[in-house]
Amino acid sequence: MGDLITMDDLTNKEITNLLDNAERLLPVAKGEIYLPLLEGKVLANMFFENSTRTRMSFESAMKRLGGSVLNFSSAGSSVAKGETLYDTMQMVAGYADVVAIRHPRQGAAQYSADSIGLPVLNAGDGAGNHPTQTLLDLFTIREAHHTLEGLNVVLVGDLRYGRTAHSLSHALVRFGATLTLVSPDSLRMPSEIVSDLTAGGAEVTETADLAGTIADADVIYMTRIQKERFPDEDEYSKVAGVYMLKVSDLAGAKESMIIMHPLPRVNEIHPSVDSTHHARYFQQAFNGVVARMALLCDCLGVKVPKKVK
Amino acid sequence: MSEMRRVTAICNGTVVDHIPAGRAIQVLRMLRLDIGRSNPISLVMNVPSAKLGRKDVLKIEDRELSQEELDRLALIAPAASISIIRNYSVAEKMQADLGEELVNIARCSFWNCITQNSHEPLPHKLRVANVDPLEIRCSYCGRGQDMDEIVENIL
Numbered sequence: 001m002g003d004l005i006t007m008d009d010l011t012n013k014e015i016t017n018l019l020d021n022a023e024r025l026l027p028v029a030k031g032e033i034y035l036p037l038l039e040g041k042v043l044a045n046m047f048f049e050n051s052t053r054t055r056m057s058f059e060s061a062m063k064r065l066g067g068s069v070l071n072f073s074s075a076g077s078s079v080a081k082g083e084t085l086y087d088t089m090q091m092v093a094g095y096a097d098v099v100a101i102r103h104p105r106q107g108a109a110q111y112s113a114d115s116i117g118l119p120v121l122n123a124g125d126g127a128g129n130h131p132t133q134t135l136l137d138l139f140t141i142r143e144a145h146h147t148l149e150g151l152n153v154v155l156v157g158d159l160r161y162g163r164t165a166h167s168l169s170h171a172l173v174r175f176g177a178t179l180t181l182v183s184p185d186s187l188r189m190p191s192e193i194v195s196d197l198t199a200g201g202a203e204v205t206e207t208a209d210l211a212g213t214i215a216d217a218d219v220i221y222m223t224r225i226q227k228e229r230f231p232d233e234d235e236y237s238k239v240a241g242v243y244m245l246k247v248s249d250l251a252g253a254k255e256s257m258i259i260m261h262p263l264p265r266v267n268e269i270h271p272s273v274d275s276t277h278h279a280r281y282f283q284q285a286f287n288g289v290v291a292r293m294a295l296l297c298d299c300l301g302v303k304v305p306k307k308v309k
Numbered sequence: 310m311s312e313m314r315r316v317t318a319i320c321n322g323t324v325v326d327h328i329p330a331g332r333a334i335q336v337l338r339m340l341r342l343d344i345g346r347s348n349p350i351s352l353v354m355n356v357p358s359a360k361l362g363r364k365d366v367l368k369i370e371d372r373e374l375s376q377e378e379l380d381r382l383a384l385i386a387p388a389a390s391i392s393i394i395r396n397y398s399v400a401e402k403m404q405a406d407l408g409e410e411l412v413n414i415a416r417c418s419f420w421n422c423i424t425q426n427s428h429e430p431l432p433h434k435l436r437v438a439n440v441d442p443l444e445i446r447c448s449y450c451g452r453g454q455d456m457d458e459i460v461e462n463i464l
Binding site: 006082084085086103104105106107108110111114115125126127128129191192231 | 417419420421422423424425426428429430431444446447448449450451452453
């Protein structure tokens with residue numbers, strides 16, 4: 001594998017291999033074993049937009065494997081002086097072995113990959129894609145259900161601007177998932193994505209009613225309505241807080257159903273849900289480290305041993 | 310009245326026939342012909358056609374369009390038949406070929422695409438995601454582009 005811009009860059013077999021490697025690396029991510037597979041390698045964390053989990057878990061993944069990290073944020077850099085992304089990437093290519101990029105503009109990761117020869121990992125491009133999040137989401141789903149195949153997954157919230165939902169839905173249908181897309185009308189999944197999802201024969205249902213989807217769900221994937229993606233504040237206020245999951249909503253849910261969220265949450269999941277056995281969002285955030293460890297090894301051509309000791 | 314009597318035959322140049330009715334002006338824009346300063350151009354619009362019902366026809370005198378120029382047409386006039394005319398006879402017949410990627414033909418219409426920064430130096434690229442029905446997407450941001458947007462954003 002070279003770049004990871006969208007989930008289309010990975011075959012199902014490659015995804016499964018990455019998840020297997022991620023699983024082997026769990027004791028390393030927890031700090032129980034030190035395994036310097038990436039010693040001498042440098043990751044450039046290029047964050048042109050805010051991030052907590054993605055940036056930190058990339059950094060943790062690299063450091064737990066003995067590598068080092070250059071952290072960049074656009075504030076106070078030459079970008080603020082008007083430097084193009086192309087020029088910034090040329091500079092980074094001289095400093096690092098692999099690049100993780102988050103950028104407010106859609107297409108920035110592909111543009112970066114076309115600009116330089118280093119592997120580029122898309123850590124979120126505007127409302128576009130977020131494939132490294134998808135890897136950790138798939139890892140979390142597989143950890144809970146022991147399979148990715150044939151699950152009934154409900155994606156809830158901002159499906160229009162939510163890049164995590166875009167990438168995850170693409171991947172899930174390839175593993176035969178049935179998708180229910182729950183959103184207000186103004187935040188429906190973009191039509192080109194729905195057409196991609198159904199083109200492969202996937203069963204996709206769109207609705208605005210969350211309550212009616214809970215009983216059959218294997219996974220409920222909540223997302224935040226992202227204020228920063230709205231061109232217009234009035235449009236945001238019309239839909240803010242439209243879906244809130246409470247413990248009382250879960251009465252009819254399957255025992256094995258898990259609730260995920262890419263975080264940060266605002267009010268989509270009431271804190272009382274945290275203590276239920278359905279809640280997986282904090283585990284999901286931890287899984288970002290193992291998933292990104294496996295990915296970094298793969299794109300740097302480093303083999304993960306079958307038995308990690 | 311037959312189409313041939315609407316516009317006289319040309320001695321040398323290019324005839325683009327079977328353009329979907331109403332699109333000839335877009336074709337001119339797509340070909341980047343400088344209408345104010347170019348060779349004589351005849352434009353016939355909305356004439357009856359057995360193949361298309363109605364069609365437009367374009368005759369460009371003393372200019373043989375290259376294959377690369379013609380390929381731009383495939384976007385808006387995929388069924389166009391193109392004839393190179395020499396000494397009042399058809400010397401060559403050509404077809405527009407859409408290819409897989411359109412490089413520096415039109416910019417992405419999406420307001421938040423990385424290519425909206427005019428200082429970024431890499432070429433504008435649109436890819437053909439599907440031929441029938443025609444579906445064009447930006448190679449960088451992946452957004453679908455409709456035909457009016459593409460014509461509006463021709464470089």
